[in-house]
Each structure stands twice: as C-alpha cells, then as structure tokens.
Amino acid sequence: xxxxxxxxxxxxxxxxxxxxxxxxxxxxxxxxxxxxxxxxxxxxxxxxxxxxxxxxxxxxxxxxxxxxxxxxxxxxxxxxxxxxxxxxxxxxxxxxxxxxxxxxxxxxxxxxxxxxxxxxxxxxxxxxxxxxxxxxxxxxxxxxxxxxxxxxxxxxxxxxxxxxxxxxxxxxxxxxxxxxxxxxxxxxxxxxxxxxxxxxxxxxxxxxxxxxxxxxxxxxxxxxxxxxxxxxxxxxxxxxxxxxxxxxxxxxxxxxxxxxxxxxxxxxxxxxxxxxxxxxxxxxxxxxxxxxxxxxxxxxxxxxxxxxxxxxxxxxxxxxxxxxxxxxxxxxxxxxxxxxxxxxxxxxxxxxxxxxxxxxxxxxxxxxxxxxxxxxxxxxxxxxxxxxxxxxxxxxxxxxxxxxxxxxxxxxxxxxxxxxxxxxxxxxxxxxxxxxxxxxxxxxxxxxxxxxxxxxxxxxxxxxxxxxxxxxxxxxxxxxxxxxxxxxxxxxxxxxxxxxxxxxxxxxxxxxxxxxxxxxxxxxxxxxxxxxxxxxxxxxxxxxxxxxxxxxxxxxxxxxxxxxxxxxxxxxxxxxxxxxxxxxxxxxxxxxxxxxxxxxxxxxxxxxxxxxxxxxxxxxxxxxxxxxxxxxxxxxxxxxxxxxxxxxxxxxxxxxxxxxxxxxxxxxxxxxxxxxxxxxxxxxxxxxxxxxxxxxxxxxxxxxxxxxx
Numbered sequence: 086x087x088x089x090x091x092x093x094x095x096x097x098x099x100x101x102x103x104x105x106x107x108x109x110x111x112x113x114x115x116x117x118x119x120x121x122x123x124x125x126x127x128x129x130x131x132x133x134x135x136x137x138x139x140x141x142x143x144x145x146x147x148x149x150x151x152x153x154x155x156x157x158x159x160x161x162x163x164x165x166x167x168x169x170x171x172x173x174x175x176x177x178x179x180x181x182x183x184x185x186x187x188x189x190x191x192x193x194x195x196x197x198x199x200x201x202x203x204x205x206x207x208x209x210x211x212x213x214x215x216x217x218x219x220x221x222x223x224x225x226x227x228x229x230x231x232x233x234x235x236x237x238x239x240x241x242x243x244x245x246x247x248x249x250x251x252x253x254x255x256x257x258x259x260x261x262x263x264x265x266x267x268x269x270x271x272x273x274x275x276x277x278x279x280x281x282x283x284x285x286x287x288x289x290x291x292x293x294x295x296x297x298x299x300x301x302x303x304x305x306x307x308x309x310x311x312x313x314x315x316x317x318x319x320x321x322x323x324x325x326x327x328x329x330x331x332x333x334x335x336x337x338x339x340x341x342x343x344x345x346x347x348x349x350x351x352x353x354x355x356x357x358x359x360x361x362x363x364x365x366x367x368x369x370x371x372x373x374x375x376x377x378x379x380x381x382x383x384x385x386x387x388x389x390x391x392x393x394x395x396x397x398x399x400x401x402x403x404x405x406x407x408x409x410x411x412x413x414x415x416x417x418x419x420x421x422x423x424x425x426x427x428x429x430x431x432x433x434x435x436x437x438x439x440x441x442x443x444x445x446x447x448x449x450x451x452x453x454x455x456x457x458x459x460x461x462x463x464x465x466x467x468x469x470x471x472x473x474x475x476x477x478x479x480x481x482x483x484x485x486x487x488x489x490x491x492x493x494x495x496x497x498x499x500x501x502x503x504x505x506x507x508x509x510x511x512x513x514x515x516x517x518x519x520x521x522x523x524x525x526x527x528x529x530x531x532x533x534x535x536x537x538x539x540x541x542x543x544x545x546x547x548x549x550x551x552x553x554x555x556x557x558x559x560x561x562x563x564x565x566x567x568x569x570x571x572x573x574x575x576x577x578x579x580x581x582x583x584x585x586x587x588x589x590x591x592x593x594x595x596x597x598x599x600x601x602x603x604x605x606x607x608x609x610x611x612x613x614x615x616x617x618x619x620x621x622x623x624x625x626x627x628x629x630x631x632x633x634x635x636x637x638x639x640x641x642x643x644x645x646x647x648x649x650x651x652x653x654x655x656x657x658x659x660x661x662x663x664x665x666x667x668x669x670x671x672x673x674x675x676x677x678x679x680x681x682x683x684x685x686x687x688x689x690x691x692x693x694x695x696x697x698x699x700x701x702x703x704x705x706x707x708x709x710x711x712x713x714x715x716x717x718x719x720x721x722x723x724x725x726x727x728x729x730x731x732x733x734x735x736x737x738x739x740x741x742x743x744x745x746x747x748x749x750x751x752x753x754x755x756x757x758x759x760x761x762x763x764x765x766x767x768x769x770x771x772x773x774x775x776x777x778x779x780x781x782x783x784x785x786x787x788x789x790x791x792x793x794x
Contacts, residue, residue: 091191096224097215098271100161103191106208109164109228110192111269113321115143115157123323126160129281130319133178134201138278140324141198159193162269162319164202164228171205178203200319204265206230210377214370216362221350223359225288225366226269229374232382233264234296234310236303241586242314265315266374268292268367272322272359275349283353284363285320290355291364292316295371299379299386302393307400325349401428401460429460437558445787448780450558451636454565455776459572470512470567470645474652477508482657482664490667497666501657505670508653509646516564516645523560527553561641568644569632571772574600574624575765581617582761585610600624603740614756615738618764622690622730623723625768627651630689631682633779637786650674660719676721683722686771687711687729689778693770694733701763707733710747717744733767734760 094102099114125142141160182201293311436453584593594605600620636644654675657668695704710732715724731747
C-alpha cells in the first residue's frame with residue numbers, strides 16, 4: 086500500500102474503516118441505517134490513549150431530534166503507524182494521536198472520543214472478519230507485525246517503566262523491536278462490564294490461537310509465541326440497548342416485518358454464541374493478518390518456516406546451556422534442555438566422524454571439548470580434576486604441613502615450590518595414566534573379541550577399528566573439557582544481569598561468590614555489575630583461553646597442568662595471611678604461564694567488539710584502555726582483559742583502594758546490567774574467535790609435522 090493509496094471498508098456492524106499507509110481509522114456509527122440513534126459507545130482496551138474502561142457519548146443528552154445534529158460527535162479507534170525507533174514517550178502518545186487526527190481530513194474523529202493505538206507494522210496487513218446472527222454482529226479488524234513475537238514468560242527487555250518526564254534523556258531508552266498485533270472488536274449489541282471482560286479475554290485467546298495456527302515462534306527464546314511484546318486489543322459496544330429495523334439489514338425474523346431489539350448482554354463465555362463469534366472472527370482476521378505480514382517479510386509461508394528452523398538451530402548453538410541458570414544463588418545448575426543435549430552429542434559425533442576427515446586429531450578433540458562445555462553437563466564432580474586438586478590441597482595444607490613451614494619465609498617458599506611441582510607432576514601423571522588406561526583397555530577388548538571369535542572380528546572389523554579410535558579420543562575430549570569452563574562463566578554472568586535488572590541485590594550479592602571471592606556485603610548495583618564484568622573478562626583468560634593456549638602448546642596434559650597450577654594459585658597464591666610465602670611459588674608460576682594468554686584475551690575481546698553489531702562496544706577504546714590501565718592491577722596479567730572490557734563498554738571498573746580501570750575514558754559511566762549482557766556477548770564471540778584461532782594453529786602444526794624431514 087503506497088503513501089497515497091486509500092481504502093474505505095464498510096463493515097456489517099455499521100462502522101467504517103479508513104485505511105492508508107499511515108493509519109487505520111475506524112469510525113463507529115452514530116445511528117443505525119434507518120436512523121435509530123446510538124447513545125454512545127463503551128470501550129475496553131489496553132490502548133495507550135483512552136485505554137481501560139471508557140464510555141464515549143455520541144450526543145450531548147436525550148431526547149434526540151434533528152436540532153441535535155450539530156451536537157453529534159463521532160467515536161472511533163485509530164491505529165497509527167509509528168517509526169520502528171519510536172520509544173513510546175517522545176513525542177507523547179496523546180499528542181501523536183491528536184496530531185494524526187487533526188491532520189487527517191478523511192475522518193471526523195475527535196481525540197477525546199477516540200481510542201488510540203500505535204504500531205510499526207505495515208497497514209497493508211489489515212484484515213477483517215465478521216460473524217453475525219439474527220441480532221448480533223461481531224467485526225474483527227486486525228493489523229499484524231510479528232518481528233517482535235514473544236512467548237508468555239520470556240525474559241523481559243525493559244525493566245524501567247516509561248515515565249513521562251520533560252527532563253528525560255531520549256537517548257537512554259532503547260526502543261522495543263518493531264511489530265505489534267493490534268486487534269479491534271466491534272460488537273453491535275450492548276454488553277455489561279463483566280461480559281466485556283469475558284469477550285475481551287476471548288479475543289486475546291483467539292489471537293494466541295491464531296499464532297499457534299501459524300507456528301509463530303518467540304524472537305527471544307525460540308519457543309511458541311502467543312503474540313508480540315506490544316499487542317493491544319480494543320473491544321467496543323453500544324452503551325444502551327438498540328432497536329434495529331428491517332432496513333438495517335439485520336436478520337429479524339422469518340417474515341422480516343418486526344423490529345429487533347438488542348438488549349444488554351450480561352454473559353459472554355466461550356460456550357455462548359457471542360463467545361463463538363468473537364473467537365472465530367478474531368482468530369480468522371488475526372491469522373490472515375499474520376500471514377500477510379509473513380509474506381511481506383519472507384515472501385512466502387514456507388520460507389518463513391525454513392528461516393524459523395534455521396534460526397532455532399542457530400540459537401541452540403549460540404546459547405548452548407544458557408537457559409540452565411540456577412533459580413536461586415548457589416543452587417546446582419540444572420541440566421540443559423533435551424534439544425541442547427541432542428545438539429551437543431551431534432556436535433561431538435560430527436567432530437569425530439566428519440571433522441577428522443579435514444582436521445588433525447588435536448583439533449577435533451578441542452572442537453568436541455568446546456561442544457561438550459557448551460551443550461552437555463560436565464564430568465561428575467567426584468572425578469573432576471579441579472575438585473580432586475582442591476581436596477588434595479586442603480588435605481596437604483591442613484593435615485600434612487607443619488605450622489612452622491608457614492611461619493618461616495624460607496621454609497614456606499621452599500615447601501610451596503615442592504608442593505607446586507609435586508601437584509603438577511601428580512595430576513599430569515594421573516592424566517597420562519588415565520589416557521593410557523583407556524587406550525590399553527580398548528585394545529584389550531578388541532584383542533579378546535577377535536581371539537574368541539574370528540568370524541565376529543572379520544565381519545565387524547570396521548566397527549572395531551572405529552571403537553578403538555573413538556574410545557581414546559572421547560577420553561581425551563573428557564579430560565580437556567575439565568580444564569576450561571566458558572559456558573558456566575557466561576551462564577552465571579547472565580544470572581547476575583537478571584538479578585540486577587530486577588533489583589534483587591541480595592540474590593546478586595550471593596551469586597557473585599560463583600565468580601570471585603570479593604566481599605559483596607556492601608556492594609551496590611553498580612559495584613556488583615562491575616565485579617561481574619571484571620570476573621567475566623579475567624576468568625575468560627584464566628578459565629578458557631589460557632587452557633586452550635597450553636593445549637595447543639603441549640596437548641591435553643599441558644592444559645591439565647595449567648589448570649592445576651591455576652587452582653593452586655586460587656587456593657594458596659594470595660597475598661598476606663597464612664600462605665604468604667607458601668603460596669608465592671604458585672602465584673609467580675601462575676603469573677608466568679598467563680603472560681601470553683592474558684594479552685591474547687585482550688586482543689580477542691577487542692576483535693570481538695569490532696565485529697559484533699553493537700554500537701555501544703568500541704574496539705579502539707578497548708585497545709587503548711588495555712595498554713594504558715593494565716598496570717593499575719597488582720597482577721601483571723589480570724589488568725589486560727579487565728581494562729580491555731572497560732574500554733570496550735566504556736565503563737568504569739573499580740575495586741576501591743586498588744584500581745579504577747577506564748576512569749580516563751571520555752563519557753565513562755558506571756556499569757549496569759545491560760553492560761553485563763553486552764560484555765557476555767563480547768566474551769562469547771571472543772571465545773569463539775580464540776577457538777577458531779587454536780584450531781587453525783593446530784592445523785598448521787599438523788601440516789608442518791607432515792612436511793618435516
């Protein structure tokens with residue numbers, strides 16, 4: 086529908102629908118076709134302008150005569166098209182609707198007696214449907230835009246209710262995505278307030294049913310959508326009983342000679358005729374309007390469904406176990422949804438069967454381990470190397486080491502050095518023994534199978550070979566997966582954002598212990614958001630990119646050795662206290678092995694900020710801040726990724742009394758939950774880039790080895 090295209094649609098209920106590219110205006114009748122006057126119209130709606138229960142008189146006062154013609158006012162509904170960037174506040178919706186009515190010479194509406202709706206959807210999606218009987222007519226008039234489709238209970242986008250304020254900064258509000266299903270239901274019979282509520286609820290249910298008919302999916306979660314995030318329904322009916330005559334084209338009786346009176350309807354449940362009419366008309370009109378919008382966006386329904394399934398698969402890969410967020414702090418992380426588990430197993434098998442055709446074994450192991458981390462639960466804690474290392478550290482430091490070792494700097498340093506070497510040697514040897522044992526047991530099984538049944542061996546030679554290759558491979562994947570944890574880090578970061586968005590500070594303070602050991606008792610929302618971003622960036626380096634770096638350098642045992650050294654540093658490598666000298670070797674060794682990974686992480690974060698479509702992220706500022714502020718931290722490594730994150734998001738990351746990263750950035754602000762979400766996205770992309778870089782390096786390593794002398 087072009088800007089100059091206009092259409093007038095008469096409806097059986099007597100209202101007139103005026104349509105052009107910028108609005109749909111519905112004029113409600115002031116009298117029946119044969120001259121019987123309407124006293125006025127009642128409306129029930131969630132509209133921005135004149136919403137709620139409203140009563141609009143058509144005339145000033147009875148009795149009515151020809152002398153009252155100048156006192157007649159037309160009631161109606163107007164559905165205005167607004168830009169996708171409209172924030173719902175500027176300009177004020179009432180002013181916007183008023184201007185739309187004043188500038189429209191084709192309608193006789195008055196802003197005081199008009200229900201005002203807004204949408205970013207195309208007006209060409211307008212569809213109508215009618216249901217009628219002997220004395221009741223129901224018209225449904227619908228426009229639809231579904232790019233903002235939402236499932237009930239999907240995570241919110243907005244957490245501060247819009248407030249009309251002259252001093253409000255327009256730039257601070259992010260507009261909702263375009264797309265709204267606006268429904269207008271016109272009933273020619275008067276309804277009680279309770280009946281209006283019943284009919285209104287049926288209209289909403291019918292809209293949800295139409296969304297189900299077309300398998301509409303939530304743009305945020307991928308689940309079945311029941312509408313969009315900004316839907317509005319308007320239901321209008323006469324204020325008093327109306328007597329229709331034969332000339333009004335209402336089916337009166339068999340002879341067509343008597344008048345028909347529409348008395349007040351006090352009940353409108355789904356099993357009533359009125360409930361049937363409302364449900365059928367709204368469902369039909371909504372279904373056709375959504376279908377028209379889908380054709381506008383995708384070209385055809387089948388293309389929409391293809392795009393929907395591709396998007397569903399993409400979202401599974403991107404989010405992984407992201408929905409697995411503990412409902413309360415410190416509770417175990419729930420298992421991933423079944424479709425995510427299936428995706429994880431599929432990706433692991435793909436890495437083994439398909440990836441091995443093009444990539445070296447080490448690269449397929451890393452791919453599978455990353456897929457495992459994203460989509461599958463980790464190995465049981467009882468055999469997790471980090472948990473076992475923690476138990477050994479606790480036992481040695483509390484049960485086996487005399488107190489005088491901690492009290493004497495020389496003894497403490499020497500004891501800590503021996504403990505560091507011993508722990509790394511113990512777990513590296515244990516990892517080697519585990520991998521060798523799996524390989525030995527696999528060979529033993531295949532040997533015995535062939536020994537006891539040559540026929541079985543001959544018939545299943547290929548299967549036995551696959552098993553002999555797969556079992557050691559999956560054991561190596563499991564071992565490597567225990568050395569890093571990107572998905573859990575990102576999941577907890579998102580949980581922090583959820584708590585802070587909902588002002589649940591106590592829960593957020595408790596949840597912070599998943600990320601760091603900082604005392605959160607007196608931290609406010611900005612401090613908690615800052616601590617989350619600091620932990621997210623630092624742990625991305627320590628917990629993901631560094632293990633991958635040492636895996637590329639020394640294989641799975643190199644990654645395991647790094648993880649044990651990093652665990653030692655986190656347990657005994659802090660300054661002051663009992664382990665001041667005992668933990669110093671672990672702390673210094675951890676600094677050494679993180680020198681390169683920390684700087685690689687800062688570069689990866691800046692590259693991620695450069696390629697993602699987020700205008701709030703600045704890669705250039707990230708690099709500049711990383712170089713300038715990294716020395717503020719006592720650690721030679723932690724400052725690099727944290728300062729890069731501060732610069733990318735242009736926020737101030739501060740630990741009082743120690744450092745304040747990003748304080749010199751022009752326009753720097755305190756961090757908030759939206760910054761956590763942006764930082765989470767940057768960290769995810771940085772992790773993906775690092776994984777890709779590691780696979781490329783492993784590929785080149787393999788090519789160099791094969792081309793060697």
